[in-house]
Amino acid sequence: MSTDRTDSIRTQALACRDAAQIVAELDTAAKRQLLLAMADALQAQSATVLEANAKDMHLAEAKGIQGALLDRLRLDPERVTAIAASLHEVANLPDPVGVVTRRETRPNGLSVERVRVPLGVIAMIYEARPNVTADAAALCLMAGNGVILRGGSEALHSNTAIAAALHTALQAHGVPAAALTLVTDPSRETMIELLQLTDIVDLAIPRGGEGLIRFVAEHARVPVIKHYKGVCHLYVDRAADIALALNLLVDGKASRPGVCNALETLLVHRDIATDFLPRAAAALGRRQVELRGCERTRMLLPTLKPADEADYAAEYLDLILAVRIVDDLESALAHIRRYGSDHTEVIATEDEDTARRFVRAIRSAVVMVNASSRFSDGGELGLGAEIGISTTRLHAYGPMGAEALTVERFVVRGAGQVRHPQSVVVQE
Amino acid sequence: MSTDRTDSIRTQALACRDAAQIVAELDTAAKRQLLLAMADALQAQSATVLEANAKDMHLAEAKGIQGALLDRLRLDPERVTAIAASLHEVANLPDPVGVVTRRETRPNGLSVERVRVPLGVIAMIYEARPNVTADAAALCLMAGNGVILRGGSEALHSNTAIAAALHTALQAHGVPAAALTLVTDPSRETMIELLQLTDIVDLAIPRGGEGLIRFVAEHARVPVIKHYKGVCHLYVDRAADIALALNLLVDGKASRPGVCNALETLLVHRDIATDFLPRAAAALGRRQVELRGCERTRMLLPTLKPADEADYAAEYLDLILAVRIVDDLESALAHIRRYGSDHTEVIATEDEDTARRFVRAIRSAVVMVNASSRFSDGGELGLGAEIGISTTRLHAYGPMGAEALTVERFVVRGAGQVRHPQSVVVQE
Structure with a gap:
C-alpha cells in the first residue's frame, strides 16, 4: 500500500485538489482567458505534439495496432487545429459556476438560494484518443474543477506533450499545473489506486470500450458516471x-x-x-x-x-x-x-x-x-460540448456538458435567525 | 453466490424493480391517494404495530440496549400518529416527476426538454428508528420510485408490522407490494448482496452512525449518497x-x-x-x-x-x-x-x-x-421533507427532498429531422 508508486498518485491527487480550490474561485472571464491561452499554447507547440504523436504511432504500429484504433491515435496539423478550436468553443460556453438555480424567502425571513458549485476533482479515464486530453481538461476547468487525466498507454507521448503545452498556459495565468494532472504511470495498479482515493476524487468518468468501463466500475470506490453502451x-x-x-x-x-x-x-x-x-x-x-x-x-x-x-x-x-x-x-x-x-x-x-x-x-x-x-449528443441537444453520455440514472442522465460537472448547494442569508428563539441570549 | 439467501434478495429486488415501473407511471393524484391510504392503514393497524414494537423493546432490553438507542426504537400511540401525520405531509409535497426544468427549440426545429424522472429502485439502509420505514418509503414512492428497506435488526418486528400495514394500502391501490420491499433477513451478507445489485438498485442511501455509513460505502457497488458527519x-x-x-x-x-x-x-x-x-x-x-x-x-x-x-x-x-x-x-x-x-x-x-x-x-x-x-434541514430550507443530508458532492449536496430522488432526462420532439439530410430516402 505504501510503495513509491501509490504514494505518488496520492500526492499528485492531493496537489490537484489544492489547485482545484484555486480554479473553483476563478471568475468566468479568467477561465475564458485561460482556455483561450491553452488553445494558443497548443497551436504554438503543435510541432512538439506531432513529434510525440509520431513516436506513439511508431510504437503502436510496431505492436500491430491498425485500422480504426490506429486512426484514433493519429494527430496531424489539422487535428491539432481542431483540438484548439474546440478549446475556443468550450471557452465560449456559459459558465455554470455560481448560477443561482432557485431562490426563496422562507416565512422566517431566511433567504435560501441553490447555487451551482464545482464538483472538485474529476478523474477522466480514457483510451487512445489524444484529443480527449485537451477536450476533457477544458470542460472540467471551465466548470471550476481540477482534473486528473489517465489516458491510454498508446497515447502517452502525445498526451504528455499536449499536457505540457496546456501547462504553460495554466502557469502563465497563475493556476498551478496540478489543476491538470496527467497520470504518466501506465500501470493498472496506479489506476486502481486513483479510483479508490475517496477522500480526494469526487467523480470518475470512464470513456472508452465496455471493457474499460467495466474495469473502472468494478474497481472504483469513488463515484462513477458511466455509459456502457448504446443499444x-x-x-x-x-x-x-x-x-x-x-x-x-x-x-x-x-x-x-x-x-x-x-x-x-x-x-x-x-x-x-x-x-x-x-x-x-x-x-x-x-x-x-x-x-x-x-x-x-x-x-x-x-x-x-x-x-x-x-x-x-x-x-x-x-x-x-x-x-x-x-x-x-x-x-x-x-x-x-x-x-x-x-x-x-x-x-x-x-x-x-x-x-x-x-x-x-x-x-x-x-x-x-x-x-x-x-x-442524442451534447452539441446537438444544446449543451455546447459533451464530456460523455451517462446511462447512470443519477446526477446526470444522457449527454453531459459543463453543468453536469457542477452540483447545486445551499446558500442561506439571514439577520440572526435562530431555530429555538426561547433559548437565545439576547432578544431584540 | 447461489445460496437461497442471495437468490432471494435478488429475486426480491427484481420484483421491486418491476413494481417501480408501475409507481413511476402513477400520476400525482394517484400517488397522493396512495400515501393518504398508507397513513390510514398505519393508524388502523396501530395496535398490531405497537405489539410488534413491544417485542422489539423486550428483546432490546434483554440485550442490554438502553438510553437514547432504546428511545429511538420505542413507539407509542403518539409516535404512530406522528408517523401517519408525516405521511400526510409527504402526500402534499409537489410531485417532482414530470416537471419540465428546461425547454429549448434548436435551430433545426427540434424541441428539447429536460424532464424529471424517478431514479428507479432506492435501497435505504438504516438503523433502529422504525419511523424511517414509513417516512423513507413515502418519499421514495412520491418521487415515483420503488424502495428496498433494510432497517436495523433490533426493529425487525416493528418494521415488519409497519410494512404490512403499508402493503394493505398499496394493494388496495393496485400497486404491487414489492414496490415497498422490506428486507427481513438481518444478515450482513444479504445487505452486501443488496449493495452489489448494480443491475437493479439505482441508489443506496445509508442513514445512521458513521460505522454503518462506512460499511455501506465500503461494500456498495451501486451508487451511494452518504452523509458521514456534521462538523x-x-x-x-x-x-x-x-x-x-x-x-x-x-x-x-x-x-x-x-x-x-x-x-x-x-x-x-x-x-x-x-x-x-x-x-x-x-x-x-x-x-x-x-x-x-x-x-x-x-x-x-x-x-x-x-x-x-x-x-x-x-x-x-x-x-x-x-x-x-x-x-x-x-x-x-x-x-x-x-x-x-x-x-x-x-x-x-x-x-x-x-x-x-x-x-x-x-x-x-x-x-x-x-x-x-x-x-440546515430539509424542512427548514423549504424541501418539505428530507430523506437525508448529502455530503457527497454529486447528484445532491445538502438536505435531500423528493426532488433528489429523481433525475433530469431528455425528451426530444421533432418532425422527422435527421442529422445527415443528404443520406435520407425521401426528401420533402
Missing part, C-alpha cells in the same frame, strides 16, 4: 408516417454506424410491417446494411438471417440491424425494457397519445418522437 | 454583531446538541475575541456546555481544557465545543478546509465583502450568513 431502438408505430420513419431509420443506422447513438434494433408494429419493412430493407440494402429478423420479419423478408437473443442485446457499432415485428406499443416497450441500455429510444408516430405513452413509459436517458437517434 | 463551524468575524453571534452560537450548540447540524467548533477573529469570548463562555456555561480552547483562547479563558487536533475533527454530538482564535478570515477558511466535513458552515459578520468571500471560498453543502446552523 438504441427505433419503434415504427402503426400510425407512423412511412417516409418519415424511413428517413429516421436510414439516418439512425447508416449515417455513422460506429457511434453510440446509432440505431441497433428496429421494432415495427405488425399493422404497418407489410408496408414498411420491404421499403426499409431496400433502403438499407442500398447502404450495405445487413438485417437480421425475427420469425415474422422473415416471413415478409425470407432472405434475412434470423435474429436471436444475442442480436437484440448487441451494440453492433456496424452496418447490421436487428428487426422485430411487435403486436403493439406495449410489446415494443417490453422489448426495450428487456434489451435496452437506457441510452436513446425513438418512436415514429403521428398519434399524439401513442407518443405520450411512449415518452412516459420509456426510462432511457433520451427519448425522441419523430427525430433521429443521432441527435 | 459544523461558526466563524465570528471581526465585523460581527456580537449579540447576533451569541444567539447563533447558543442556538447552534445548545438547542439540540445530538443532531448533525449542531455546531462543533467556534472560530473567532482575534480582533473581536476579547469582547466576544468571555460572553460566549458565560452564555454556554449557563447551558452546561464544556469549552475546549486553543492556546490563545486559554489565555483569555484560563480555566478551559486545551483543544487538540482530535477536538477540531470531532463531531461531539454533545454539550462540548472546540474554540479557536484565528488571525483572519483566511485562517478560518483554512481551518474549515482542513477539519470540516462539508456539511454546514456559518459566518457572523456585518461586512458584505467578508460574507461574500466566505460564501465563495467555503465548499460545504450549506453555507450560511448570520443564520443558525440548525436551519
Whole structure:
C-alpha cells in the first residue's frame, strides 16, 4: 500500500485538489482567458505534439495496432487545429459556476438560494484518443474543477506533450499545473489506486470500450458516471408516417454506424410491417446494411438471417440491424425494457397519445418522437460540448456538458435567525 | 453466490424493480391517494404495530440496549400518529416527476426538454428508528420510485408490522407490494448482496452512525449518497454583531446538541475575541456546555481544557465545543478546509465583502450568513421533507427532498429531422 508508486498518485491527487480550490474561485472571464491561452499554447507547440504523436504511432504500429484504433491515435496539423478550436468553443460556453438555480424567502425571513458549485476533482479515464486530453481538461476547468487525466498507454507521448503545452498556459495565468494532472504511470495498479482515493476524487468518468468501463466500475470506490453502451431502438408505430420513419431509420443506422447513438434494433408494429419493412430493407440494402429478423420479419423478408437473443442485446457499432415485428406499443416497450441500455429510444408516430405513452413509459436517458437517434449528443441537444453520455440514472442522465460537472448547494442569508428563539441570549 | 439467501434478495429486488415501473407511471393524484391510504392503514393497524414494537423493546432490553438507542426504537400511540401525520405531509409535497426544468427549440426545429424522472429502485439502509420505514418509503414512492428497506435488526418486528400495514394500502391501490420491499433477513451478507445489485438498485442511501455509513460505502457497488458527519463551524468575524453571534452560537450548540447540524467548533477573529469570548463562555456555561480552547483562547479563558487536533475533527454530538482564535478570515477558511466535513458552515459578520468571500471560498453543502446552523434541514430550507443530508458532492449536496430522488432526462420532439439530410430516402 505504501510503495513509491501509490504514494505518488496520492500526492499528485492531493496537489490537484489544492489547485482545484484555486480554479473553483476563478471568475468566468479568467477561465475564458485561460482556455483561450491553452488553445494558443497548443497551436504554438503543435510541432512538439506531432513529434510525440509520431513516436506513439511508431510504437503502436510496431505492436500491430491498425485500422480504426490506429486512426484514433493519429494527430496531424489539422487535428491539432481542431483540438484548439474546440478549446475556443468550450471557452465560449456559459459558465455554470455560481448560477443561482432557485431562490426563496422562507416565512422566517431566511433567504435560501441553490447555487451551482464545482464538483472538485474529476478523474477522466480514457483510451487512445489524444484529443480527449485537451477536450476533457477544458470542460472540467471551465466548470471550476481540477482534473486528473489517465489516458491510454498508446497515447502517452502525445498526451504528455499536449499536457505540457496546456501547462504553460495554466502557469502563465497563475493556476498551478496540478489543476491538470496527467497520470504518466501506465500501470493498472496506479489506476486502481486513483479510483479508490475517496477522500480526494469526487467523480470518475470512464470513456472508452465496455471493457474499460467495466474495469473502472468494478474497481472504483469513488463515484462513477458511466455509459456502457448504446443499444438504441427505433419503434415504427402503426400510425407512423412511412417516409418519415424511413428517413429516421436510414439516418439512425447508416449515417455513422460506429457511434453510440446509432440505431441497433428496429421494432415495427405488425399493422404497418407489410408496408414498411420491404421499403426499409431496400433502403438499407442500398447502404450495405445487413438485417437480421425475427420469425415474422422473415416471413415478409425470407432472405434475412434470423435474429436471436444475442442480436437484440448487441451494440453492433456496424452496418447490421436487428428487426422485430411487435403486436403493439406495449410489446415494443417490453422489448426495450428487456434489451435496452437506457441510452436513446425513438418512436415514429403521428398519434399524439401513442407518443405520450411512449415518452412516459420509456426510462432511457433520451427519448425522441419523430427525430433521429443521432441527435442524442451534447452539441446537438444544446449543451455546447459533451464530456460523455451517462446511462447512470443519477446526477446526470444522457449527454453531459459543463453543468453536469457542477452540483447545486445551499446558500442561506439571514439577520440572526435562530431555530429555538426561547433559548437565545439576547432578544431584540 | 447461489445460496437461497442471495437468490432471494435478488429475486426480491427484481420484483421491486418491476413494481417501480408501475409507481413511476402513477400520476400525482394517484400517488397522493396512495400515501393518504398508507397513513390510514398505519393508524388502523396501530395496535398490531405497537405489539410488534413491544417485542422489539423486550428483546432490546434483554440485550442490554438502553438510553437514547432504546428511545429511538420505542413507539407509542403518539409516535404512530406522528408517523401517519408525516405521511400526510409527504402526500402534499409537489410531485417532482414530470416537471419540465428546461425547454429549448434548436435551430433545426427540434424541441428539447429536460424532464424529471424517478431514479428507479432506492435501497435505504438504516438503523433502529422504525419511523424511517414509513417516512423513507413515502418519499421514495412520491418521487415515483420503488424502495428496498433494510432497517436495523433490533426493529425487525416493528418494521415488519409497519410494512404490512403499508402493503394493505398499496394493494388496495393496485400497486404491487414489492414496490415497498422490506428486507427481513438481518444478515450482513444479504445487505452486501443488496449493495452489489448494480443491475437493479439505482441508489443506496445509508442513514445512521458513521460505522454503518462506512460499511455501506465500503461494500456498495451501486451508487451511494452518504452523509458521514456534521462538523459544523461558526466563524465570528471581526465585523460581527456580537449579540447576533451569541444567539447563533447558543442556538447552534445548545438547542439540540445530538443532531448533525449542531455546531462543533467556534472560530473567532482575534480582533473581536476579547469582547466576544468571555460572553460566549458565560452564555454556554449557563447551558452546561464544556469549552475546549486553543492556546490563545486559554489565555483569555484560563480555566478551559486545551483543544487538540482530535477536538477540531470531532463531531461531539454533545454539550462540548472546540474554540479557536484565528488571525483572519483566511485562517478560518483554512481551518474549515482542513477539519470540516462539508456539511454546514456559518459566518457572523456585518461586512458584505467578508460574507461574500466566505460564501465563495467555503465548499460545504450549506453555507450560511448570520443564520443558525440548525436551519440546515430539509424542512427548514423549504424541501418539505428530507430523506437525508448529502455530503457527497454529486447528484445532491445538502438536505435531500423528493426532488433528489429523481433525475433530469431528455425528451426530444421533432418532425422527422435527421442529422445527415443528404443520406435520407425521401426528401420533402
